[in-house]
Amino acid sequence: EQxxxxxxxxxxxxxxxGVITKILA
Known part of the structure; x- marks a missing residue:
C-alpha cells in the first residue's frame, strides 16, 4: 500500500x- x-x-x-522501497523496507 505504501x-x-x-x-x-x-x-x-x-x-x-516504490517497489524498490518495499523490498528495502
Whole structure:
C-alpha cells in the first residue's frame, strides 16, 4: 500500500521506486 501511495504522490516515476522501497523496507 505504501508503494502505491508513493507512486500516486510522484506520478509514475515512483512506480519503480516504490517497489524498490518495499523490498528495502
Amino acid at each position: 508503494g502505491s501511495k508513493f507512486a500516486i504522490r510522484e506520478g509514475g516515476l515512483t512506480v519503480g521506486a
